[in-house]
Amino acid sequence: MREAYDQLHSQVSKVVVGQKEVIDQIFLALFCRGHALLVGVPGLAKTLLVSTIARTLNLTFNRIQFTPDLMPSDITGTEVMEEDRSTRRREFRFMKGPIFANMILADEINRTPPKTQAALLEAMQEHHVTIGGQCNDLPQPFFVLATQNPIEQEGTYPLPEAQLDRFMFMVHVDYPGEQEELTIVQRTTVGSQAQVEPVLDAQTVQQTQDLVREVPVADHVVRYALRLVRATRQPVKGHSDDRPPFIEKYLAWGAGPRASQYLVLAGKARAALQGSSHVRIEDIRAVAHPVLRHRLIVNFNAEADGVNADQLIDQLLELISPEDADPATSRQMDAVMR
Numbered sequence: 001m002r003e004a005y006d007q008l009h010s011q012v013s014k015v016v017v018g019q020k021e022v023i024d025q026i027f028l029a030l031f032c033r034g035h036a037l038l039v040g041v042p043g044l045a046k047t048l049l050v051s052t053i054a055r056t057l058n059l060t061f062n063r064i065q066f067t068p069d070l071m072p073s074d075i076t077g078t079e080v081m082e083e084d085r086s087t088r089r090r091e092f093r094f095m096k097g098p099i100f101a102n103m104i105l106a107d108e109i110n111r112t113p114p115k116t117q118a119a120l121l122e123a124m125q126e127h128h129v130t131i132g133g134q135c136n137d138l139p140q141p142f143f144v145l146a147t148q149n150p151i152e153q154e155g156t157y158p159l160p161e162a163q164l165d166r167f168m169f170m171v172h173v174d175y176p177g178e179q180e181e182l183t184i185v186q187r188t189t190v191g192s193q194a195q196v197e198p199v200l201d202a203q204t205v206q207q208t209q210d211l212v213r214e215v216p217v218a219d220h221v222v223r224y225a226l227r228l229v230r231a232t233r234q235p236v237k238g239h240s241d242d243r244p245p246f247i248e249k250y251l252a253w254g255a256g257p258r259a260s261q262y263l264v265l266a267g268k269a270r271a272a273l274q275g276s277s278h279v280r281i282e283d284i285r286a287v288a289h290p291v292l293r294h295r296l297i298v299n300f301n302a303e304a305d306g307v308n309a310d311q312l313i314d315q316l317l318e319l320i321s322p323e324d325a326d327p328a329t330s331r332q333m334d335a336v337m338r
Contacts (some may be wrong), residue, residue, distance in 0.1 A: 019049065
């Protein structure tokens with residue numbers, strides 16, 4: 001897995017300059033059978049990045065441009081009346097929509113009404129769509145990568161929390177550095193273009209997804225992930241409130257159990273891609289920001305003080321340190337793996 005991952009990075013880097021952390025997080029989500037939401041201003045090569053990754057994995061790729069007049073059937077497909085020329089018999093035939101591909105780019109997903117946004121929910125969770133009472137399976141592997149512009153919000157429809165929770169990661173795409181931008185200009189203002197070669201195929205990607213789930217994780221690592229997530233929640237009636245003071249002050253709503261699941265799964269994928277035989281607490285901490293940032297709902301106090309979800313996650317990671325885990329269990333796990 002590590003050798004294949006290095007080859008994937010090498011091929012993507014032929015086209016996309018920099019953005020190593022973004023590429024890492026997209027591959028982590030893909031190998032966990034998750035979906036990702038990319039947030040960044042226009043012109044940062046988000047579409048180019050997704051299409052390039054699809055080529056390196058030899059997967060089918062469709063881009064759906066979300067607009068205010070887009071209907072659910074424009075995504076999932078629809079039934080059309082078809083007539084047999086010889087018998088004159090008419091019958092309905094299902095015409096597949098663009099969602100029937102391995103990798104879907106939902107471009108500017110917040111520009112379409114909630115009814116159309118919801119057309120992705122069943123596909124993302126169940127990996128099939130229901131049309132006319134018939135269940136139609138999607139090709140495997142199936143991966144949705146949506147983009148969102150954080151600046152222009154006029155005429156947009158913010159994703160509801162229920163749909164945000166379906167995305168494993170929220171990935172922040174930032175501006176390139178000066179040297180990276182120089183390389184981008186030099187590469188894109190000449191006639192030749194880099195050619196990307198496929199490294200994996202659909203079957204190998206599925207085998208990799210199965211392998212990620214088999215990576216062992218010790219109980220103390222799982223408990224550490226739970227501590228991070230449970231520290232963000234509202235106190236449960238009848239139980240003591242263990243929430244840190246800054247969470248109590250700035251957070252309106254915390255992360256649910258799906259965050260705990262994704263922390264452990266992403267930790268497994270990161271460990272496997274780095275060549276480790278088991279999950280460490282460092283793996284959980286490395287994926288905490290993309291897993292939690294869109295699941296923490298800040299309140300008015302946070303907005304007034306200029307505090308965002310990433311800053312709260314930083315404070316959580318500082319407060320709940322790796323030393324809080326059981327060191328004896330950690331040493332025992334390392335000895336077993338050796």
